[in-house]
Amino acid sequence: MKKLVIFLHGVGSSGADLEGLGLYFQQVMPEVIFASPNGTSPFDGGDEGYQWFSVTGVTEQSRPERVVEARAAFDATIHAIFRQHNVTPGKDQVILLGFSQGSIMALDALVTARFPLTGVAAFSGRLSSPRPYQPAADSAALLIHGMDDRVIAWTESEAAAAALTEEGVEVETLFEPGVVHTISAEGVARAMEFIIRRFELS
Numbered sequence: 001m002k003k004l005v006i007f008l009h010g011v012g013s014s015g016a017d018l019e020g021l022g023l024y025f026q027q028v029m030p031e032v033i034f035a036s037p038n039g040t041s042p043f044d045g046g047d048e049g050y051q052w053f054s055v056t057g058v059t060e061q062s063r064p065e066r067v068v069e070a071r072a073a074f075d076a077t078i079h080a081i082f083r084q085h086n087v088t089p090g091k092d093q094v095i096l097l098g099f100s101q102g103s104i105m106a107l108d109a110l111v112t113a114r115f116p117l118t119g120v121a122a123f124s125g126r127l128s129s130p131r132p133y134q135p136a137a138d139s140a141a142l143l144i145h146g147m148d149d150r151v152i153a154w155t156e157s158e159a160a161a162a163a164l165t166e167e168g169v170e171v172e173t174l175f176e177p178g179v180v181h182t183i184s185a186e187g188v189a190r191a192m193e194f195i196i197r198r199f200e201l202s
Contacts, residue, residue: 003092003201004085006037007034008099008106009100011039011049014050018099029196037080041073052104065130067129068129089117094116096120098125099183107122107126108129111133119195120139123187125143125156135168140172144187148177149179149181
């Protein structure tokens with residue numbers, strides 16, 4: 001059985017930005033495959049980088065629609081990684097680890113159960129998917145968020161945890177005082193522990 005972790009970067013970033021985290025994890029989990037793709041379209045904010053969906057002019061009302069519109073291209077990217085590494089979801093194990101917009105897409109995959117997931121680790125994200133939610137029966141999520149985040153309020157992860165728990169998802173949270181919109185060392189350690197546990201590596 002193969003074990004795959006797919007990193008999903010934030011808006012305006014790129015897969016390369018999370019590759020270092022994959023290399024760090026690989027030192028502890030050499031048997032795990034790590035992939036860190038670029039977002040599905042170039043960032044439309046001017047800089048180099050990528051996005052999973054455009055945030056230009058986005059509102060609370062329009063964000064769910066943009067997530068839905070992003071699904072086809074997102075799924076194509078994920079399935080390309082499955083083919084590249086000869087991974088069969090359901091037979092093999094897959095965890096999505098997202099940051100910011102990457103977390104939005106990871107949680108969307110979780111609540112729609114479009115492909116079997118062993119878990120989702122979501123840093124600094126929010127649950128933006130439109131209802132109804134239909135997560136798989138054995139779903140698990142780790143939500144990590146800095147409480148000084150000025151980009152996406154940590155209460156978004158708190159609300160996501162409540163909504164996911166209501167749907168029967170096994171949810172763990174780490175809310176970090178004094179931490180901004182970033183991936184902290186403590187968050188990385190907690191995510192690694194979550195991955196090891198979900199993959200039953202020890």
